[in-house]
Amino acid sequence: MAVRQAENRWLTSSPEDTRALAARLALGLTAGAVLVLRGDLGAGKSEFARGLARGLDIKGPVPSPTFTILNVYDEGRLPLYHFDWYRVEDAEELEELGVSDYLPGDGVTLVEWAERAEEYLPARRLEVTLIPRGDTEREIALKPLGGFTLRMDGTEEGQC
Ligand SMILES: Nc1ncnc2c1ncn2[C@@H]1O[C@H](COP(=O)(O)OP(=O)(O)OP(=O)(O)O)[C@@H](O)[C@H]1O
Ligand SMILES: [Mg+2]
Numbered sequence: 001m002a003v004r005q006a007e008n009r010w011l012t013s014s015p016e017d018t019r020a021l022a023a024r025l026a027l028g029l030t031a032g033a034v035l036v037l038r039g040d041l042g043a044g045k046s047e048f049a050r051g052l053a054r055g056l057d058i059k060g061p062v063p064s065p066t067f068t069i070l071n072v073y074d075e076g077r078l079p080l081y082h083f084d085w086y087r088v089e090d091a092e093e094l095e096e097l098g099v100s101d102y103l104p105g106d107g108v109t110l111v112e113w114a115e116r117a118e119e120y121l122p123a124r125r126l127e128v129t130l131i132p133r134g135d136t137e138r139e140i141a142l143k144p145l146g147g148f149t150l151r152m153d154g155t156e157e158g159q160c
Contacts, residue, residue: 001017002017002018002021005139008142008143008144009139009140010140011140013137015044015136019051021051022049022050022054023051023052024152025055025142027055028150030078031105031107032106033109034104034111034148035052035109035127036127036128037049037110037111037114037128038127038128038130039130040132043138044130044138044140045112046064046112048130048140049062049082049112050062056078056108058075058076060073064112065083065084066087067087069083069084069085069087069093069097081109081110082110082112083112084111085114085115085116086112086113088117094117100120103121104124123145123146124145124148125148126142126143126150127142127145128140128143129141
């Protein structure tokens with residue numbers, strides 16, 4: 001179970017916890033939401049993305065888009081656009097994908113490794129930062145920017 005440490009800061013103790021927190025967050029998202037997932041290799045960004053997909057009722061596997069740059073899921077409550085810019089070397093690659101159509105898009109957009117092309121991010125977004133605090137502990141900080149409305153619907157006080 002994720003434990004709330006501060007208003008928008010949580011501690012998870014397993015990958016399942018991280019997925020459950022992300023799934024709860026997904027319930028409160030609306031079309032046009034852009035989420036940026038930050039954290040080092042292995043921090044848990046892709047686990048968070050999997051939980052978020054589950055929370056949007058996307059049933060199948062959610063592989064990392066490391067080589068494809070973008071994976072699109074249409075079968076959930078909202079479309080999910082999952083980007084991983086780790087392998088992006090120059091902005092033209094993103095232009096070819098029509099990246100501005102998704103930032104924001106008509107569903108939920110997730111970006112891993114946004115550091116590669118920070119200038120494409122809209123001002124209104126949710127920054128999600130994952131920091132390892134042990135082998136299986138992760139601190140997860142949620143920071144709404146530019147008027148992003150953060151709702152953690154259905155969350156019991158202090159737990160998720
Ligand atoms: N509390 C936790 N939350 C998330 N992942 C955890 C947690 N505890 C352990 N893990 C493990 O950490 C790893 C996280 O991997 P993941 O692919 O999600 O990282 P990532 O941030 O996407 O890395 P990359 O930048 O390489 O894609 C997984 O092996 C997962 O099992
Ligand atoms: Mg990843």
